[in-house]
Amino acid sequence: MSGEKDTFFLTTAIYYVNDLPHIGSAYEMVAADVLARWRRLNGDRVHFLTGTDEHGEKIARSAEQRGRTPSEHVDDIVPRWTDVMALLRISYDDFIRTTQPRHTARVQEFMQRLYDRGDIYLDTYRGAYCVSCEAYYGPGDLLDGDLCPVHRRPVEQREQDNYFFRLSKYAPDLLRLYDEHPEFMQPEVRRNEVRSFVEAGLQDVSISRSSFTWGVPVPWDDDHVFYVWFDALLNYVTAVGWGADDEAFARRWPADVHIVGKDIIRPHAVYWPAMLMAAGVALPQQVYAHGFVLVSGEKMGKTNATGIAPAQLVDHFGVDCYRYYFLRELSFGQDGSFSWESMEQRYTTDLANDLGNLANRVLTMVTSYCGGTVPDPAGPPGEAEDALAADWRIAVEGMAAIDRLDFKKALEDLWVLVGGVNRYVEARAPWRLHKQGAGNDLGRCLYTCVDALRTIAVLVSPVMPDAAAALWSKLGLDGAVADQCLPAAAAAGLTPVGATVERGALLFPKLDE
């Protein structure tokens, strides 16, 4: 009836359209994109999903303020997100919008199933309501017992009929999930948090709203729409054909990893698996919560709207450096700091000096000593080649850290090879071999350098696709670097002898100043 899973399926969170892209959301997209490109490079069929979350009261209100319909409003903003994704070379395979019929129809079907199974029921929600905020607050949020934290005015007790999901029923199953599949919620600190939250006892959650209409209608009750979170989470299955295309769904689901921010762990690690359990759908393999990008010690987010736009950094440093910097400088699972100075530092040290200069010095020597063609690697390997081979291995093996979302370690290890080639050049001193007329030694040395650069281009391509392609072309190689396939493509000796190299423009010219 249906096929078998044969696709590496990864997702970012879907982005709330009311917000504009900032370096925090861009961080998540880039990381997911690097993982997607890395898996493709390793020969996997990959499905990379991202998109926008477009329902909810907030959006309805913003639209109203602008004198437009919610639908016009979201259509207007979505390009802001797709533009940033294009700018950052995000290679998504699908972009879902929660307002698309392919989503809304399946959300209704999914929820109807939970309702039919008795996991959704109508009850009265009572809570402290602030009229100015038009929102309910929990007891812990109130100041002095009954003051709204935003307006410092007394809240009133209100009640409304809501549909509830029987979350509490799934607590034992969730605990078993965390215990039997520790990889489900990563990193471990987050798993501990989630576990202790669930262990403390779960209440059923309200999943519908009747005070506004900008949402997916509850199919069995015209007065309600689904609360955005429960609509949004379902994008992960609606986008890959749940309820619509069983074969496509079977090939992709369950997701291999949902990459999300640490602030939205609960919906992803508690509500989401419980909903899937209730519907009898397989659970995702992993939810990975990344840390925040801090700017001067503060969270970069919607609150500091004055924050730096990704485009500003791309203008100054280029897209390759943008992607490299955040993954090399920060530990993905932890909070990390962005600063203009550290980004300049990374650009100059790692990109211009280490990698860019290496490419340039090798290409220059091939140009002036070998007439611009890749020489024959005549002669037997010596100690210098052996030392380089060790660094080569570290880079190839180290890049696999990307599978653990440890981008920092992967790049650290790749740079061992970059440094290794620089050391190799010093050790062999090809300029001396050239003067001595040691043709065989010179040929072997420069061939080895070009061949190592080819490998570096392949390995670095998921992180810096443009720079990798530029380097690939300078080396006179055929085809596209993105079409190479690991692990074979990282083996030594694959560079064709006689290819014509071209120095061209510097890969990473020094920054002005």
Add this chain to the structure above:
RNA sequence: GGCGGCGUAGCUCAGGGGUUAGAGCACUCGGCUCAUAAUCGAGUUGUCGGUGGUUCGAAUCCACCCGCCGCUACCA
């Protein structure tokens, strides 16, 4: 308050019972000249938050203290 985490070179961090505690950056000195004053080599700095304990031996385990942080349910 409860649960959890962190505090290691000037900076960012790794390590985590066993000889003289590590990396990168920064800094100093030296080499080289193919290269984007780049690259290569050598070197300096640390009471591993504090106190006490377990141990033949602790940065690494335990207790307490100090400082910082996360979670402790329905604004996305």
